[in-house]
Amino acid sequence: MFRSVHNSTRVRDARAAYERVRGAHLDAVQAAFEDHILRLDWSREQIERYREQRLRALLGYARERSPFHARRLRGLDPSSATVADLARLPVMTKQDAQDEWDAIVTVPDLDLRDAERVLAEQLWFSYTPGGRQIFSSGGSSGVRGVYAWDWELFVSFACLAWRFQAREERRGPPLPRATRLAVLTAGEPPHASTPLFDMATAAGMDTVVIPARAPFDEVLAAVAAARPTHLVGYATVVGRLARAALAGDLELRLARVSTNSEPLLDEDRQAVRDAWHVPIHNLWGSTEIGVQAVGCGHAGGLHVCEDEVILERVDEAGVPVGDDEPAARTLATGLANRTFPFIRYDLGDQVTMLPEKCSCGSGFARVADIAGRRDDDFRYGECTVPASAFRHVLGTDPRVSEYQVRQTSAGAEILAVGQPDTATLTSSMVAALRRHGLPDPEVRVRVVGRLERNESTGKLRRFVALDSHPGNAG
Ligand SMILES: [Zn+2]
Secondary structure, eight states, rough: OOHHHHHHHHHHHHHHHHHHHHHHHHHHHHHHHHHHHHHTTTHHHHHHHHHHHHHHHHHHHHHHHHHHHHTTTTOOOOGGGGGGGGGSSSOOOOOHHHHHHHHOOTTOOOOOOHHHHHHHOOOOOOOOTTTEEEEEETTTOOOOOOEEHHHHHHHHHHHHHHHHHHHHHHSOOOOSSSSEEEEEESSSSSSSSHHOOOOOOOOTEEEEEEOOTOHHHHHHHHHHHHOSEEEEEEHHHHHHHHHHHHHOOOOOOOOOEEEEESSOHHHHHHHHHHHOOOEEEEEETTTTTEEEEEOOOSSSSSETTTEEEEEEEEOTTTTOOOOSSOOOOEEEEETOOOOOOOSEEEOOOOOOOOOOOOOTTOOOEEOOOOOOOOSSSEEETTEEOOOOHHHHHHHTTEEEEEEEEETTTTTTEEEEEEEEOOHHHOOOOOOHHHTTTTTOOOEEEEEESSOOOOOOOOOOOEOOOOOOTTTTTT
C-alpha cells in the first residue's frame, strides 16, 4: 500500500515536471505557427529556394557532426548541393538507423544507451536536460526504433501536423467559444503520438486524451462524455466512432476531424463524412521523419511538407523515377532534424503523386492517400485484428529486436529475435487480441536466432495471414 502511494506520488511529480516544460514547448509551437501558416501560400519558387537552402544546411551540419553521414556524404559538396544530388547518396534503412545510432547522432551528450535508459526509467513522458524527448516505436517494418526529437524538431513536427487545421480555423466561420479536442492515440509513453497530437489549434481549445487501445466501448463512452468539437486519432478508431455515430450510439457536434498513424481507408473517410459532414485532415507520418504529408481538408490526397521534408520516389535500386512513373519505395530526408539526421531514409511506403493543383490554393505538391497494407490485418471470422495490435506490444519491447507474426486459427505464433520474457509477452499479446474481440486467443512465442528473408528481395514478411499461403517464409 505504502509503495503504491509512494509510486503514484512520484508519477504525479514526474508528470507535473513534464507538463511545465511542455507548456513552454507548446508556446514555442504557437509562435512558430504564424510562419508555418504563411508558408502554405508560398509560390513554387519560394518553396524550392527554401528547401534547397535547408538541404544544404542539413548536409553541411551532418557531414561535420555525424561520423555515419560524413562517410556517406564523401564526394558531395553540401554548399552547392541540390535536391537532385541526393540520388548520389546511399539509401538509409531502418536497420542502419538503429545499428549505427551512436555514429548518426550529432550531439556529444546523447547515445543509444542514454536513450534506452530514459525509456526504461522515465515514469511518464519526459525531457532530457538538453530538451530532447525520447520515443520508441515498432513501425511498419517491425524493427524496434529508438528516436530522439530535439526541441526545434518537435516545434517543426507540431507545426506540420497542425498548420492546415490552424489555417482553416482562422479562415472559417468563428468557432464556439469553448472547443475541445479529443485525442485518440496511444495515450502513454513510449509512443510519440500523444505529445504530437495532444495539441490545441484554436484559441480557448482544451484537450482530452483517450487511449485508443482501450476496449472500444470504453473509448466510445469516454468520447461521448468528453463532448468534443474536434477529434484527432488513429484512422481506424475515428472510423469506428463515425460508424457508431451513424448507428445512433454516439452524438457529437464536430467542427473538424484529423486522422493519423494508420492508413485512412475509403470506408472510414466516407463514414466520417456521412456522420459529421466536417473537413477531414489525414496525416501521413513516421517517428523518424515526423510528418511527411497532411490533408488540407478541401480535396483528397495529402500535401507533402516540402519545406521540411524531401521525398524521393525511387525504383528498387534507389534511383528516382518520374512523377507519373510507378515507384518501388519512398525515401525521405528530414530537413529539420539536426540531432539525428535522416537522409534518404527508406520509409517503406509507396506514394502516388497527384498532378492537379489543389482547390485550397496551396502550391505544395500532393500525394494520393497512402494505400493501407490491408494484408497485414488478420481476420478471424467476423473479427479483424490490425497489425498495429501486434506492433504496439512487440515493437516497443526493448528485448525484441525483430519479429514475425504468423496467424493461426485461434491466434498467432510469434517468432521473436532477442531475449524476450516470453511469459509476459504472451500474456500481453493475449490481452491485446482479446481487446480486439478475439474471445479466447491462443498465442505462442518462440525465440529464434534469426528470421528467414525472401531470397530475391531480402524483405522480411512481418505479418503472415492464415489465408495468404505463407509457404515456408522463404
Ligand atoms: Zn489543398
